[in-house]
Amino acid sequence: MPELPEVETVVRTLRSLVLGKTIERVSVHLPRIVRRPDDVEAFKAQLAGQTIREIARRAKFIQFFMDQDVLISHLRMEGRYGLYQADEPVEKHTHVVFHFTDQTELRYRDVRQFGTMDLFPKGQETVSGPLAKLGVEPLSEGFTPDVLRKLLAGRTTKIKPLLLNQECMVGLGNIYVDESLFRAGIHPERPAGTLTGQEVDRLHASIVATLSEAVEQGGSSIKSYVNGQGEMGMFQQSLMVYGRKNEPCVRCGAEIVRFVVGGRGTHICPVCQKK
Structure with missing residues (x-):
């Protein structure tokens, strides 16, 4: 399972690839990846039209900060993201695709299918769910x-x-x-x-x-x-x-x-x- 350094590296890479891109629509091919909201259609509808404003890491989770919402993604064992042109062939085990308005796509691929995605309104992402009970960040100033x-x-x-x-x-x-x-x-x-x-x-x-x-x-x-x-x-x-x-x-x-x-x-x- 990716640990802090691996997730931090993914976050830094994603910042260089998709920051500022606007989501036109979302395709979900494996609904159980999406845990919140429990209605996948609502998940897709909420993300449509939002722009990725910031990407950060908390523990082993990736946080995509949008205009109104925050998407919390956990890669688990083998989840991975990649940026593609819309006309490039889609690899097997690609479960979620974020289609951007510039004709590129952020694709989430997960052979083991253990990864998760949770969508929260901004400001609610730490109240409940996977970020609610996390301890101190070992690379933060607060870790003395x-x-x-x-x-x-x-x-x-x-x-x-x-x-x-x-x-x-x-x-x-x-x-x-x-x-x-x-x-x-x-x-x-x-x-x-x-x-x-x-x-x-x-x-x-x-x-x-x-x-x-x-x-x-x-x-x-x-x-x-x-x-x-x-x-x-x-x-x-x-x-x-x-x-x-x-x-x-x-x-x-x-x-x-x-x-x-x-x-x-x-x-x-x-x-x-x-x-």
Whole structure:
């Protein structure tokens, strides 16, 4: 599933491709992608005539800000957007098409069909629905070592599942939690509340550095992720532990091991991340 760096990259690409374009009409070929409103015809009618004024990211969600409404899109496993000329052939698994007045089309393609779209009146998008209970943004000014310290204080939950909890901190998925914990030298099964002040500072710095570097490199193309122009991310070439089972640690040379924490495949160096 695309994580914060991948979604941020898609958002930046979409800004360059469709900002300022006006929707003439919308085609929906798989109605269950649209969750709100529950009437697909209403979804199509509301969007017709609106212009895309801004595109932003919140957690792993893409926000399309229109004249009256905000479209919240979640890519899930393999959802992707692409801009095409109206006369170009439509690929298989294309489920939603935004037809623009300039004869171009923003097409949403999703082989696994897990993606979702929710349409809200402006100002209502955070009151209910997928954005209502999200935690702190790790690349925002509001994410400080003190904020992280308060999130972890008194918690008996293992640190990895806590970092994956989107109600505590958003955008972090399996790849970047493993990478951040390795950089900080913290075992993923440590109870969150047992981290020392120094360890919290290291973890904070590791999260920010890992995500920032991943965004700069366009995210990680581990499976099928590409940005809005079909380009792969390159951060997978910088991964230190994730996906490197049985390979030598880049720091100490010990063999990277893989096991399961909270139902998620987890990669660590047993020497650099002692339990």
